[in-house]
Amino acid sequence: MDELFLMNNLWVMVCAVLVLLMQGGFILLEAGSTRMKNAGHIAGKTVFTIGIASLVFWAVGYGFIYGEGNLFIGLSDFFFGDFTTMFDGLAGSVDFFFQLAFAAIALTIAFGGFAERAKLSAYIVFAVLFSAFVYPIVAHWIWGDGWLAELGKQDFAGSTVVHLTGAMAALAATILLKPRLGKFNKDGSANDLAGHNQVYTALGVLILWVGWFGFNAGSTLGVEGVFFGYVALNTQLAAAAGAVAALFIAWAMLGKSDVPTMLNGALAGLVAITASCAFVAPWAAVIIGIIGGLIVFFSMKLFDKAKIDDPIFALSVHGVAGVWGTISTGFFATPQLAELNGGSAGLFYGGGFAQLGVQTLSVVACGAFAFIASYVLLLVTKAIVGGLRVSEEEEILGLDLSEHGSYGYPESMPEKHEKPGA
Numbered sequence: 001m002d003e004l005f006l007m008n009n010l011w012v013m014v015c016a017v018l019v020l021l022m023q024g025g026f027i028l029l030e031a032g033s034t035r036m037k038n039a040g041h042i043a044g045k046t047v048f049t050i051g052i053a054s055l056v057f058w059a060v061g062y063g064f065i066y067g068e069g070n071l072f073i074g075l076s077d078f079f080f081g082d083f084t085t086m087f088d089g090l091a092g093s094v095d096f097f098f099q100l101a102f103a104a105i106a107l108t109i110a111f112g113g114f115a116e117r118a119k120l121s122a123y124i125v126f127a128v129l130f131s132a133f134v135y136p137i138v139a140h141w142i143w144g145d146g147w148l149a150e151l152g153k154q155d156f157a158g159s160t161v162v163h164l165t166g167a168m169a170a171l172a173a174t175i176l177l178k179p180r181l182g183k184f185n186k187d188g189s190a191n192d193l194a195g196h197n198q199v200y201t202a203l204g205v206l207i208l209w210v211g212w213f214g215f216n217a218g219s220t221l222g223v224e225g226v227f228f229g230y231v232a233l234n235t236q237l238a239a240a241a242g243a244v245a246a247l248f249i250a251w252a253m254l255g256k257s258d259v260p261t262m263l264n265g266a267l268a269g270l271v272a273i274t275a276s277c278a279f280v281a282p283w284a285a286v287i288i289g290i291i292g293g294l295i296v297f298f299s300m301k302l303f304d305k306a307k308i309d310d311p312i313f314a315l316s317v318h319g320v321a322g323v324w325g326t327i328s329t330g331f332f333a334t335p336q337l338a339e340l341n342g343g344s345a346g347l348f349y350g351g352g353f354a355q356l357g358v359q360t361l362s363v364v365a366c367g368a369f370a371f372i373a374s375y376v377l378l379l380v381t382k383a384i385v386g387g388l389r390v391s392e393e394e395e396i397l398g399l400d401l402s403e404h405g406s407y408g409y410p411e412s413m414p415e416k417h418e419k420p421g422a
Contacts, residue, residue: 008222009094015218016094018211019101023050025207026108030115031408032200033260033312035193037398038116040408045120046108049127053104056131061103062096064136071147074140088221098218099139102162105215106135109166110374112314113173116180117395120403121385129377130169137373138165138366153362154333154343154355156231157219159275159325160366167319168370170310176378177389179309181396190304193311198259205263209239212270216277227278227340234277234285235270241289242269242296249297264300265293267317272325276332278341284332291328292321323363330356 027046031039053061060078066087067074077085085092107130114123139161141148155161184190195201216235217228246265250258269289276288299316310316333346333355345351382388389395394402401407 004222004224005089008089008224009091011223011228012090012098012218012221013094015214016098016101018214019098019105019218020050022101022105022208022211022215023047023108025204025209025211026105028200028204028207030112030204030312032197032202032204033195034116035398036196036409037400037407039196039400040406041120041399041403042115043408044404045111045123049107049111049123050104052124052127053107053131054100056128057100057103057136058096060132061136062099064132065099065139065144069140069145071145071150072140073137074144090221095221102158102215103131103135103139106158106162106166107131109163109314109318110169110173112166112312112318113170113310114177115311116399117177117389118173119385119388119390120399122381122388125381125384126173126378129381130374133377134169134370134373135161135165138370141366142362148358148362148365151358151361152343152355153358154279154329154338154341155275155326155362156278156341157216157274159271159322160362163271163274163318163322164326164363164367165370167315167317167322168367169374170314171308171319172371172375172378173388174308174310174315176375176382179307180311181392183309184307188305188307190307195260201260201263205266209266209270212239212274216274220278231277234280234282235273237282237285238269238273238277238289238292239266240269241286242266242272242293245269245290245293246297247293249294253297261297261300264296264313264317268292268296268321271318271321272328274322275325276329279329279333279337279343279346281332281334284328288325288328288332292324295320295324323367326363327356327359330359 027043031042058080062080063076063078064074067076069075080096083093087095107127110130140146142153142155142161182191183193212235213232217232220228243262243266247257247262250261269292272288272292273285296316299320300313303310303315331346331348334349335345338345344355347356
């Protein structure tokens with residue numbers, strides 16, 4: 001084995017670990033953005049659903065994405081275990097682990113729409129169904145030998161494949177589960193069910209930010225030409241611009257520099273640059289991040305007005321920003337980078353509307369498929385487990401106790417023999 005082959009595989013393996021570590025960021029982000037009585041449940045379900053996603057991806061997910069099949073789905077390489085298989089110059093097992101980490105992230109995003117009101121059994125069943133029949137099909141269309149790949153769709157690290165797919169599943173879940181108790185008043189106005197720990201939320205965002213370098217820069221799949229450094233630069237600039245833009249728009253509109261909005265702006269910048277990080281100039285990465293930070297603020301308000309309860313803002317951060325990030329490539333992709341990474345130059349570089357059209361088509365097709373498929377599979381889940389949502393009494397009590405029989409913060413809760421308020 002030559003040295004370059006070993007270095008490429010080592011690089012991608014390290015990046016896979018970084019992407020897996022992003023799950024720790026999601027635990028802190030989701031737990032901090034919700035209430036204390038559900039914190040242990042949120043942390044625990046994240047870990048066990050990673051387990052489910054891993055087993056399903058090994059059994060069928062990888063094969064549905066990269067197996068030999070047709071323009072819709074792959075149909076080979078199930079129960080993956082051939083370490084001699086080579087893909088994009090990587091050992092099969094290394095590529096498998098890297099792709100698995102992405103699949104698990106998409107599932108975690110989808111579960112943002114379940115927060116604080118879904119049954120544990122619903123998580124289990126839907127984790128299997130989403131990991132087998134939703135994410136792999138979208139990934140095959142774009143990253144495998146699917147029909148969007150044939151059209152030249154550009155999604156370097158997954159604004160559509162991972163983020164929009166997960167967000168559309170979260171949207172289906174929020175619609176079917178309906179809002180949390182107390183979220184909306186009879187007149188339609190929304191109440192702020194504030195998360196219990198902004199420090200957790202901020203630390204979660206920082207962990208996700210760092211992990212994103214594995215997500216984006218790792219998608220170079222090698223160290224040749226040190227192109228991963230350029231991708232990392234664009235990633236950093238977009239995240240920074242998203243955080244600053246969101247802070248200032250919240251300050252201007254609300255009169256206060258809202259911390260959660262700023263944090264969501266950073267994530268929106270990261271999501272937006274994920275598709276285009278290998279295709280655009282640094283100045284464009286800043287613009288993409290700024291627009292991501294601005295639209296996430298207005299998107300959060302819009303979902304509230306529509307009476308859609310999105311506890312961790314997955315629909316805005318991953319959905320709306322994912323749409324913008326995908327389409328932005330059709331505007332800003334440079335001829336040199338498009339040639340280097342596949343695809344065509346964007347509208348602003350003389351490429352016309354061709355690439356922009358492909359990017360827009362992919363958003364519509366993948367978003368619609370992910371939403372409809374997830375909605376149907378959630379109905380299947382509902383039939384299997386006898387309802388998606390816990391009872392009103394269990395929701396008021398908190399999922400830590402009602403689903404697991406213990407508190408995530410036992411010292412902050414009354415002992416069994418104590419009366420409330422004692």
